[in-house]
Amino acid sequence: MGSAQHISQLFRKKLTQWENHKLQVKSDIHSGKFYRFKSGKRQSLISKLHRLTRRLNKLQWQMQLAALGGTLVALTPFDKVQAQELGPFIKKSRLENPLRTPLSGYAMKPTAIDLDNDGDYDIVSGNSDFLQVFKNVGDNTTPIFEDIGSLSDNYNYTPASLPHYKPAFADVDGDGDMDLAVATYNSGIIYYRNDGSSYTQLTGPSNPFNSISISTFPSISFIDYDGDTDFDLLVADTYSGGGRLQYFRNDGSSTFTPTAIPLPDISDGYFRRPVPIISDIDEDGFPDLTIGTRDDNIRFFEDTGGGFVEDVNPWNSANKTGNPFYGIDLNRDVSPEFVDLDGDGDLDLIAGYVQFFFQNVEAVAYFENKGDAVFERKVFLDNPFGGAATGADGVPYFVDVDEDGTLDALLGGKYGNTLTYYKNVGGVFQQELGPSSPFYNILAGLSYFTSAKPVYVDIDNDGDLDLILGDYNGNITFFLSDDDVLSKQVMDASNPFFDLGPPRNKDVYSGLYYSVHIVGNSNTAIDLVDIDNDGDLDLFSGNHEGTVDFYRNTGTATSPHFEKPLDPTENPLDKSHIPEFDNNFFDYSDTQPKFIDLDHDGDADLILGGHYYVNDSFYGDAIFYFENVGTPEAASFEMQTPALLPYTYRNPNPGLIDMDGDGDLDIFVGDDYGIFEFYLNENPAAVTTINTSVIEYQFNTGPVTVDATLTVADSDDDDIVSATVTIQNFQPGNEALSFTAQAPVTGDFDASTGVLTLTGSASVDIYQTILRTVAYSYTGPDPGARKGKTNRVKSLARSIVFRAFDSDLTSPVSATRSLNIIGTAVNQPPSLNSITLSTVIQGSASIDLAPLISDSEGNFDPTADGAITIIAQPQSGAVASISGSVLTVNYSGLSFSGNESLQIRACDLAGGCTDVIVNVSVIGEVVVYNGISPNGDEFNQFFNIENIEILGPENKVSIFNRWGDRIFEMDNYNNDDRRFEGLSDGGKELPSGVYFYKIEFTNGLPELQGYLTLKR
Incomplete structure (x- = not known):
């Protein structure tokens, strides 16, 4: 990179x-x-x-x-006053390890039983010299097993020496619980009665199997072969160089008698060490016989009704013929067991076996029954007994292979598991096998390649990642990425590693070499880093001498070329610079270097896995930290004590990743056994505490300190390396944060994001002092007043978030203080709606305005001088006047009638004014509408005499027919509830026709007469 x-x-x-x-x-x-x-x-x-x-x-x-x-802060040298510690790094259990280690065991003989009665199967297995228990801590559909030790350590029974013997469980005595029997060569069948809370060994005549004679490598299983609801016994052993099967019938009283049934003859040498299981594998209703043998295969015998007949052909799932276990290769000493591990209703296969050399990646093999007796082997993390093991020489390397933003695991190993890839899916590693892996088959054709120590970097700066592999034999192999396709590169002059030594790994097809051998080196663990800050990557290689070799990139960033300096002191890790390399501190062990800038000073520090030796009482394996105390251009390293991880397995190789997403780096350590221990960084986070009261920030008042009493604490006294202060709901250009600097901490406010970032390793006290000076300022527009709500001023809400990061960069406990930006209070003028008055010709109209005027601030006084004024008189010449809060408009002496307006102004004590139009209607004459049609159509339903109720309310209206007879008469006619609607005084409906009306007034208005037409 x-x-x-x-x-x-x-x-x-x-x-x-x-x-x-x-x-x-x-x-x-x-x-x-x-x-x-x-x-x-x-x-x-x-x-x-x-x-x-x-x-x-x-x-x-x-x-x-x-x-x-740059997210880790280094261990400072142990002799400094304030030593900084990473971590603590706590080793997690197998179940807490995302790359969990496989369960251990050799030549296991597993038997399934629900030991704890929790509804799922546990496993009890013969091991080296005891019965081992794998407890199911998952459930009956998703099992996961934990090694809890021996059966004798967890359940009360008297142990015996039981090396590699398969246990068998059955309710032998018919009391409802499961008893235990184990077939041994020297002691026959040992029997333990389950007494409910303990197991009791029964011997002599009390042992129902006491009289059964067995030979070497015995194995037993219980089966109700005769269908009488009790358990019979099937015994297998090695006898006269071949296998032997015997059947003992249970007569119902726990007496087992040898009985002849049509068992197959397995006396030839291919059936040595037989482990028989009877079960209906092909689901045809008849029991089948399966036998694990010393050789690598599982033999299958189908019950044809007349005996068990072996089928050696491949399995046909459609016809259910053949051997379902055809092609399964488990090396030797195969011990099968059938159990529905995944709860899908069919029997799955688990099997103990002797693993291939350096291939101890699982204690028990697991084959899932996919239906119709089609068995699919589950390996590594998909095997509940297995794990992410490589068999030997484990190397963890974390890189985003699939470009999804999360780090995947690329694991180097030895022999059959040279390079394995685990995709990170939501924090869970899932192995990619076959063509779905970009590393599938990339080592094909290489004649001598037994291990891989991967580095996946962009070595030529073209934007994609290339693969460089060190290996157990001191070789380096280069795979160039072209459009995400890796291809091995011929070891010729164009290869950047060509000058490191003689070529190795000839392709068996082309005859070309694809690796280079570093002379005098073996078990080459490599890393690339720009150690001299010249823009290209340099190469470091661990070796078997307990030191680290250096190869400078004498090419360019895009066309690299590596050469070993003629002057060994150019190597910043040379013995002349590192005393521990010169005094054999690492005891000629394999060194595993990884580079990372731990102390945030801009240069690369070294994490080194290795075996150290001081004397015969002080030695071991550990992960060490070497601080770069030089510069980016001239590195100089000093080993810090104590070790970062002081106790590991042999040849530890570290890989760092933030596995739990808490901001700090956790460590995986691969080792000689090809397993990966997981160390979780449980560093306590820095905690910031702040005043939680809301700051009321008045607009246009300048910067305000967020909290001058803020506190920062770190329980393990780590230094703080950075801090952020963030304005939430930030408005760019309108807000800012400022602070008072203090060496060695510097800071910068990002005006585009609203984040103040402080950097520099310093004590908690220094950061606390600086953070107490952080001030907020707002220079944006006035938020203004919020109209319509008394004493409410518009404000802007902000949250200021403080986060302080300690030397591990563990996600801190943040602190938030709320702040309201209060706008300047703006006086709101009085509120007054439009007003309409009415009067008659030469009359007057008055209204009290005080009840009609409101003011949100409550500062309107209608009696104050100038509170209400007339700013525009009526156009007709009428006189408008204000007396107190009463408005009067006088039309006396004027003949005006109709509609007009005037304008008034209302002002509060703060000078806020509102202008309002006052509309005036002056009524001048009585208007008679001489048509009526009371037919229910809502038009002209009554005799309308407009303005009569205003100009002559004291009146008498009379209506006559054509013969002069008065048919209707009403005093105080008002067009409302006193009106003519086509009915006579007696309530009779009048016919259509022409009628005569007479209207008389008592106030001196002249009498009105005329004709009225009524039409229905």
């Missing part, structure tokens, strides 16, 4: 290319031009977009990894 600056520059360049290409493709699609291209060109454009996207993701990951490399 190149320098952070170079990666950032390359990222910006690729980002520009991606944006331009994406815009062009989008434009072509919208315009329709894209669909006029030939299919090949369309595919090429889309492929280029995908390729640029992948490279951007890779570069983004590399930038994140570069940042991650």
Whole structure:
């Protein structure tokens, strides 16, 4: 990986290319031009977009990894006053390990039984010299097993020496619980009666199996073969160089008698060490016989009704013929057991066996029954007995292989598990096998390749990751990535590693060499880092001498070439610089180097796994930390004590990743056994405490200190390496944070994001002092008043979040203080709606305005001078006046009638004014509408005499027919409840016709007469 600056520059360049290409493709699609291209060109454009996207993701990951490399703070030298400690790193159990170790055991003889009566199967197995218990801590559909030790340690029974013998459980005495029997060569069948809370060994005549004679390598199983609801006994052993089967019938009283049944003859040598199981594997209703043997196969005998007949052909699941276990190769001493482990209703197969050399990746093999007796082997993490083991020489390397933003696991190993890839899916590692793995078959054809120590970096700075493998034999092999496809590179002059030594690993097909051998080196663990800050990657290699070799990149960032310096002192890890390498502290052990900037000073520090030796009473294996006390251009390393991880297995190889997502780095350690121990960084986080009261920040008052009494604490006294203060709901350009600096901490406020970042390793007290000075200021527009709500002023709500990160970068306990930006109070003028008055010709109208005027601040006084004024008189010449709060409009002496207006102004004590129009209606004459049609159509339903109720309310209206007879008369006619609706005084409906009306007034208005037409 190149320098952070170079990666950032390359990222910006690729980002520009991606944006331009994406815009062009989008434009072509919208315009329709894209669909006029030939299919090949369309595919090429889309492929280029995908390729640029992948490279951007890779570069983004590399930038994140570069940042991650700066997230640990180093152990300071032990003789300094304030020693900083990483961690503590706590070794987690198998069940808590995401790359869990496999259960251990040799030549296991497993038997399934629900020991704890929790509804799922546990496993009891013969092991080296005791019965081992694998407790199911999962459930009956998703089992996961934990080694809880021997049966005697967990259940009360008297143990015997039981090396590699298969236990058998059955209710032998018919009391409802499961008893235990174990067949042994020297002691016959040992029987333990289950007494409910303990097991009691019964001997002599009390042992129902006392009279049964057995030979070497015996195995027994219980089966109700005769269907009488009690358990009979099937015994197998090795006799006269071959196998032997015997059947003993239970007569119902726990007396077992040898009985002849049509068992197959297994006396030839291929059936040595037989382990028989009777079960209906093919689900045809008849019991089948399965026998595990010393050789690598599982023999299958089908009950044809007349005896057990062996079928040696491949399994046909449709016809259910053949051997379901055809092709299964488990080396030797196979001990099968059938049990429905996944709760799907069919029998799965588990089997103990003797593993191949350096292939101890599982204590028990597991084959899931996929239906119709089709068995699929589950390996590594998919096997509840297995784990992420490589058999030997485990090397953990974490990198985002699939470009999804999470780190996957690339595990190096030895022999059959040289390179395995586990995809990180939501924090769970899932192995990618076969062609789905980008590393599938990449070692094919190499004549001598027994291990792999991977490094996956962009060695040529082209935006994708290349693979470099060290190995157990001192070789380095280079795989170049071209558009995410890895290809091994011929070891010639064009190979950047060509000058490191003679070529190795000839391809059996082409005759070309693909590896280089570092002379005098073996077990080559490598890492690449820009140790001299010249923009390209240099090479370091651990070796078997207990030191670390150095090869400088004499090429460029894009065309690397590695050479060993002629002057050994150019190696910053040379013996002349590192006393521990010179005095054989690492005891000529294999060294495993990893580089990362732990102390945040801009240069690469060293984490080294190795075996150390001081004297015969002080030695072991550990992970060590070497601080780079030099500069990025001139590295100088000093080993710190105590060790980072002081107690590990042989040849530890570290890999770092934030596995639990808490911000700090956890450590996986591979070892000689090919397993990966997991150490969780349980560093206590830094805690910031703040005043929780809300700050009322008045607009235009300048900066305000967020909390001058804020506290920062770290329970294990780590230094603080950075802190952030964030304005939530930030408005760029309107808000800012400021602080008072104090060496060695520096800070910068990002005006685009609202985040103040402080950096620099310093004590808790220094950071606390600085954070107490953080001040907030707002320079944006006045939030203003919120209208319509008394004494409410509009405000802006903000939250200021403080986070302090200690030397492990563990996600801290943050503290938040709320802040309200209060706008300047703006006086709101009085409120007054439009007003309408009415009067008659030469009359007057008055209204009290005080009840009609409201003021949200309550500062309107209608009696104050100038509170209500007239700013525009009526146009007719009428006189409007204000007396107190009463408005009067006087039309005396004027002949005006009709509608007009005037304007008034209401002002509060703060000078806020509101202007309002007052509309006036002056009524001048009585208007008679001489038509009526009371037919229910809602029009002209009554005799309408407009304004009569205003101008002449004291009146008398009379109506006459054509003969002069008065038919209707009413005093005080008002067009409302006193009116003519076509009915006579007697309530009779009058016919259509012409009528005569007379209207008389008592107030001096002249009498009105005329004709009225009534039409129905």
